[in-house]
Amino acid sequence: MVKGFPTAWLVTPGLIWLLVFLVAPLLSIIVFSFWTYTGSGMAPDFTLKNYVDYFSSPIYLVTLWDTLKYTVTVMFFCLIVGYPIAYFLAMQVETFKWQMALFLLCMVPFWISYLIRALAWIPMLGRNGLLNIALQALHIIDEPLTMFLFSDFGLVMAMVQLYVVLCVGPIFFSLVKIDRSLLEASRDMGASHFQVFWEIIRPLSLPGVAIGMIFVFVMVMGEFATAVVVGGGKTAMVGTIILNLLGIVQYPFAAVNALWLMLGMMLGVFVIMRLVDIRKEL
């Protein structure tokens, strides 16, 4: 029985596009990591020199480790900042209309250029920035602090603000799906408010948490622009290293760095999926 257009027609254009601009480039990163650096580019070869170089200097692995530490910090703050927002929207706001309106209000930044949002942190964080002015006005500090702009603190805060919406969305969707009669029933059977949250809401929201965490993890691991704009280029992340290597046409070595970043990310996503079975969600 013929049903609709033939699958091959429907799939072919998209498939070719993905093969050319996604699959082939990714595979080529693996191939190029074995090529030789020629001073003006690269030449076909099969050498392990790039890998030896990668491990012989501590900079690269240390940067990968630092990037991972930043990422985990940002993930942690995104979760504790974002979860209560998702909880509020899903559990406390009663009418559907208000729920959607307040949720959309949280999601608007997703459609705004993230370069612009990173730029907006500059007048906040500087020595004469709004944060210092506000803290001084509240008499929390006497002298302006220099710890905000071009520092880890400022960078982490900016990245939490940039990526927290990616975490609110999935958690919100897993929370609204929870059957309210479950909560009613457990209350009737004498569970405390905390028990209802810990025993019922928390486990049921874990798939959303995992999806949100994967989004934030992947985004921050590959981050470089915020590190340049807000971190002032002082903070080395794998992304900035790759960019610098490209600048000096060290293509094969950039490929090796990219490969280890990719491996680190696959490992991270694997660990998150191990902790939470998100297939139940999909």
Place this chain on the structure above:
Amino acid sequence: MARSTPERRRKTLVKTLFGSYYVLFLIFIYGPMFAMFTLSFQAQQAGINFPMKGFSIYWWRQLFDPNVMGSLHQSLVRSLVLAIVVMVLTALLSTMLAMAYRQKFFGSGVLFYTIMTGLMLPGILVGLGVSLLTSALKIPPAWWFTGLGVQLVWSLPFGFLIMLAVFNRFDSRLEEAARDMGASEWTVFREITLPLILPGVISAGLFGFTLSYDEFPRTMLLSGESNTLPLDIYSFLTQRVRPSLFAMGTASTLFSVFLIVVFLVVYTYLSKRTR
């Protein structure tokens, strides 16, 4: 009402606490943008920080000064052209792919994960891959070629997920009925399927538009000799930050908000009509 008064009082308290936290959260995510907006009206002699030393539109006028902002207008035009092409291609290809997924087919699992890789992979890795490949093949990158290529890889998964959701709620019996009455596949698609999925198709397209318009990490390595708007913004950012940059940021933000409003209006109108 069996509920006791303390219980109700507790509920109000909890709701107030969460509500206040929500307001703080909004200040956190919008505050910096409002600071930037305010500072774009800073007096001419002043720097990029508070306090305001007067009010002027000097920095906004600089946006239109070709000596200051260089070839910004051409970049804007390039970005818009690219966004429109990505919009059309995202709508078209994601609809076709999602239609294929209405039936099981060989390799559907692998294809699904390949599409999703475009979403999950950081832009810099995709950009690096394509940039290395083109340099090895001695193909010069260009915004309308390699730039377009990687932008679609990024927008396609969003459109695809939207269209999958649309087809999940789709009632195929309408198409069956039309086929039984002797309509050809094209007629079924034009008369039945397309009108019903149109709000989804347009959403997918508009998603493609905004994702392309703001795309930076992928395009950065692949636009060739001419920049798109985000690339220009980035190069301004890495030089000296001036209030004119805040004016540009504000203008760009207002344009994005305008797009969201268009999106909501179109979506509400179309989904009312199909119902």
